[in-house]
Amino acid sequence: MPGLARAAMLAGLLLAAAAQAQVVPSAAEQAGYTGVLAAAWRGDAAALAGTDAAALRQRDGHGRTALHIATHARQHAAIRALVQAGADIAAxxxxxxxxVTIAAVADDEPTLALxxxxxxxxxxxxxxxDGTALIAAAHLxxxxxxxxxxxxxAPLDHVNNLHWTALIEAVVLGDGGPRHQRAVQALLQAGASTRLADRDGRTxxxxxxxxxxxxxxxxxxAAGAR
Structure with a gap:
């Protein structure tokens, strides 16, 4: 398969899979939440204060912890309470x-900042x-x-298992429009490599x-790319 056709196929698969993976808990999941997971979804920081370690490790059927759920729900007070109680922020x-990647994919700048x-x-x-939040944000x-x-x-030049960097994904998975242009500019200004190429050697x-x-x-x- 020619390189551009393969890249287009991979791009379509990646976008579809990312959209499927990054969904807010469904109505059925929300209705089934109890305890710490329910409190995280509704943003009940008082109920989450002092949550014990076992409860902080509790997960739903998608493997989401209370912190993941509070992030999806954009519940800032709950996020603070969970982190203060000892939630694994890297889970x-x-x-x-x-x-972080959940907030990045959701384009949720306030929650990411928190x-x-x-x-x-x-x-x-x-x-x-095997990507990063930066790669996800750049491709979107x-x-x-x-x-x-x-x-x-964030590592500017991390290469994922598709052999793409954030800069490559902003091009390959982007629409060429203003937001992807600004993402490219931000990466270039920060010093992202213009020499790293995809699997087919394309810069x-x-x-x-x-x-x-x-x-x-x-x-x-303008950044010296070739």
Whole structure:
């Protein structure tokens, strides 16, 4: 299969799988929550204060802890209470997403900022693709999230198991529009490598040229990409 066709197929599969993995707990799941999981969903910080270690480790059928659930629900007071009680802020759900990546995929800048303030790491390897929150945000064009993660020390040039970096994903999985352009600019300004290539040896510049993304091409060339 030609390189561009394979890249397009992988892009479609990755987008579909990411959307399936990153869903808010269903109505049925919400209705079935009890104890700490229910309190996390409804944001009952008082009920979560002082939660014991066993309850903090409790998970739903998707492997979500109370912290994952509170992150999906954007319940900031609950997130604070859970972290203060000792919740594992780096815990992964069944699809290997941590709270930071959940917030990044949801384009939830306030919750991401809170998690980072509370000590969450932007450097974790997450997802079935051995990626990072930065790669996820870049491929979705969540430019504000990209900037937050860069400021928090996210690895700029991590290569996932598809052999893509955040910069490559912003091109390959992006639509070439303003938000993906800003994500590319943020990565370039932070010093992301323009030389790292995909499995077929194509650089971010070559990938942008092949897709006709003229604004990205100009930005990459201005950064010295070849």
């Amino acid at each position: 992964l759900d069944n699809d290997r997403y941590d709270a 998690l980072l303030q509370l000590g969450a790491s932007a450097r974790l390897v997450t997802s079935r693709w 064009g969540h430019d504000g999230v990209v900037r937050q993660l860069i400021a928090a020390g 971010p510049l070559q990938l942008a040229q092949a897709r006709g993304y003229t604004a990205m091409v100009a930005a990459l060339q």
